[in-house]
Each structure stands twice: as structure tokens, then as C-alpha cells.
Amino acid sequence: MTVEAFAPAKINLTLHVTGQRADGYHLLDSLVIFVDAGDRLRLSPADDLTLRVTGPRAEGVPCDGRNLVLKAAMLFGCERGAAITLDKHLPAAAGIGGGSSDAAAALRGLAELWNLPLPDPAAVLSLGADVPVCLRPRALRMQGVGETITEGPRLPERMGLLLVNPGVEVSTPAVFKALTCKTNAPMPHPPGWSSAAVMAHWLAEQRNDLETPARRQAPVIREVLDVIAATEGCLLSRMSGSGATCFGIYDSRDEAEDAARLIAAGAPQWWVQAASPYSAA
Numbered sequence: 001m002t003v004e005a006f007a008p009a010k011i012n013l014t015l016h017v018t019g020q021r022a023d024g025y026h027l028l029d030s031l032v033i034f035v036d037a038g039d040r041l042r043l044s045p046a047d048d049l050t051l052r053v054t055g056p057r058a059e060g061v062p063c064d065g066r067n068l069v070l071k072a073a074m075l076f077g078c079e080r081g082a083a084i085t086l087d088k089h090l091p092a093a094a095g096i097g098g099g100s101s102d103a104a105a106a107l108r109g110l111a112e113l114w115n116l117p118l119p120d121p122a123a124v125l126s127l128g129a130d131v132p133v134c135l136r137p138r139a140l141r142m143q144g145v146g147e148t149i150t151e152g153p154r155l156p157e158r159m160g161l162l163l164v165n166p167g168v169e170v171s172t173p174a175v176f177k178a179l180t181c182k183t184n185a186p187m188p189h190p191p192g193w194s195s196a197a198v199m200a201h202w203l204a205e206q207r208n209d210l211e212t213p214a215r216r217q218a219p220v221i222r223e224v225l226d227v228i229a230a231t232e233g234c235l236l237s238r239m240s241g242s243g244a245t246c247f248g249i250y251d252s253r254d255e256a257e258d259a260a261r262l263i264a265a266g267a268p269q270w271w272v273q274a275a276s277p278y279s280a281a
């Protein structure tokens with residue numbers, strides 16, 4: 001039996017940094033959604049645990065014990081085997097949780113393959129602050145350092161999303177370290193929205209507190225935000241996570257596709273992807 005697991009890209013629609021723990025980790029308040037673009041895992045029974053990384057974004061991704069997929073597998077104990085193929089489509093170190101979503105997909109896939117329960121929440125969190133939110137991808141509010149997950153709002157039935165990464169890797173620890181204020185206001189309760197325009201209007205009042213320090217590390221982020229904002233029908237452009245990927249919100253997928261074509265033609269070296277929200281069953 002071969003198990004397939006989808007690892008969707010994560011978008012932090014908002015990312016408020018509200019405090020810092022004694023161990024240095026930051027307290028977050030973030031509205032997280034997932035999209036129908038992502039990495040794909042295939043997991044087959046085998047005597048040994050092996051990982052092969054393939055796909056258009058495989059270059060530079062470790063295929064040894066540093067890969068979060070293998071770290072996830074180790075949480076089940078070291079005595080089990082599986083042949084795992086990770087088909088990489090998402091850019092790494094990009095603020096869209098590629099590695100974290102891969103780890104969560106590996107946990108789901110291996111639990112099914114090995115007929116085992118998922119590891120306990122503390123073990124899942126030890127893989128990375130973003131892994132718990134990726135376990136059952138849908139609209140979620142993420143708080144604490146990433147361990148407190150509550151149901152998110154109802155998303156508009158119709159909307160389009162655009163993801164753009166300029167090919168500059170941004171270091172998450174360095175961005176957090178460069179934050180000047182660590183005690184910012186939390187996010188108000190996200191109410192749920194009937195249209196993409198109403199949602200964009202609400203989001204425009206919120207923040208990504210990591211944008212300013214990320215832009216210092218990668219000034220091209222400003223250009224990416226402006227290029228997205230200038231496309232026809234763009235309701236809002238923002239940065240996701242610690243960057244450098246930025247997203248745009250549109251009324252429809254068609255508008256997002258048109259914007260993607262335009263941006264890709266003008267900046268062929270950038271990663272550009274139109275998408276729709278993704279929700280796990």
C-alpha cells in the first residue's frame with residue numbers, strides 16, 4: 001500500500017507578535033490559511049527509512065536527517081521503515097511553511113502507513129513552531145509560540161490568491177531577532193467574511209509585525225508587495241510569515257491567474273503561483 005500526503009503552502013494572513021517567552025521564542029497571534037499549491041509526499045512500506053527529494057524545488061533541500069520529513073518519522077521510533085518521496089514544489093525558507101507542512105504531511109502519512117496514532121502535541125511542536133498548525137490544514141488562528149490552535153473564520157466562498165517569492169531566502173531567527181518591538185497588540189477576533197473585498201478590508205487593519213525586519217534583510221520584498229498591489233483586481237498585498245513570499249488577494253481565481261501571468265512575464269526568475277484556499281477534509 002502506498003500512501004499519498006499533500007503538504008499545502010501556508011499563508012499567514014496576519015502575524016502579530018505579542019510578546020516573548022523567557023526561552024527567546026515569540027508569542028504570536030496569527031490567522032493562518034492554506035492553499036491548493038504545495039509539496040507532495042508518497043510513502044511506501046520498506047525495511048529501511050529512506051527519503052528521496054524530487055521536483056522543481058528539490059535543489060538545496062537536504063535529503064538526510066536534517067530534513068523535517070525524516071525528523072517527523074523519528075518521532076514514531078527508529079525501528080520502522082518506509083520509502084518516502086518528497087516532491088518539492090514550494091520554495092524553502094520562504095515564509096510559507098514548506099518544511100513544516102512537509103513534516104505535518106509526513107506525520108499524517110506515516111500514521112496511516114504504520115497504523116499508529118500521531119505523536120503527542122509536545123513532540124509535534126518540537127519539530128518546529130509551525131508544525132502543529134499544519135497538521136490539519138484549514139483556516140486557523142495560531143497563538144502561543146504556535147501550539148495554541150483554534151478554529152479560524154469562515155472564508156469567502158469565492159476568492160483568488162497569488163503567491164510571489166523573489167528567490168531570496170530569509171532567515172526566520174534573524175528576522176525575529178531584528179524585531180524592535182516585541183509587545184504589539186493582538187489580533188481582534190476574525191469575524192468571517194462574505195466576500196474577498198470585505199475580508200481584505202478587515203485584513204488591511206491588521207499587521208505582519210515581521211515585515212519591517214524582513215524588509216531590512218531583503219529589500220526586494222517592498223518591490224514584490226508593490227508589483228502585486230499594482231495588478232488589476234488586487235484587493236490587498238502582504239508578506240507571509242518571516243518572508244520573503246508575499247501574497248495578493250483577489251475576488252476570483254481568474255483574476256489571480258491573470259496577475260500571476262503578468263508578474264511571471266516581467267520577472268521570470270521569481271516563483272509566482274495563483275492559488276485557492278485549501279481545507280483538509
Ligand SMILES: C[C@@](CO)(OP(=O)(O)O)[C@H](O)COP(=O)(O)OP(=O)(O)OC[C@H]1O[C@@H](n2ccc(N)nc2=O)[C@H](O)[C@@H]1O
Binds near residue numbers: 026028130241
Ligand atoms: C514565522 C512563522 C509564522 O508562522 O513562519 P515561517 O516564516 O517560518 O513560515 C513561524 O512561527 C516559524 O515557525 P518555524 O519555522 O516552524 O519555527 P522554528 O523552526 O520552531 O523556529 C525557528 C526560529 O524562529 C524563531 N521563532 C520561531 C517561532 C516563534 N514563535 N518564535 C520565534 O522566536 C526562533 O528564533 C527559532 O529558533
Ligand SMILES: Nc1ncnc2c1ncn2[C@@H]1O[C@H](COP(=O)(O)OP(=O)(O)O)[C@@H](O)[C@H]1O
Binds near residue numbers: 060067091093094
Ligand atoms: N522538507 C523540507 N523542505 C524545505 N526545507 C527544509 C525541509 N526540511 C528541512 N528544511 C530546512 O529548513 C529550512 C527552512 O525551510 P522552510 O520550512 O521551507 O522555511 P519557512 O518555514 O520559512 O517557509 C530550509 O532552509 C531547509 O534547509
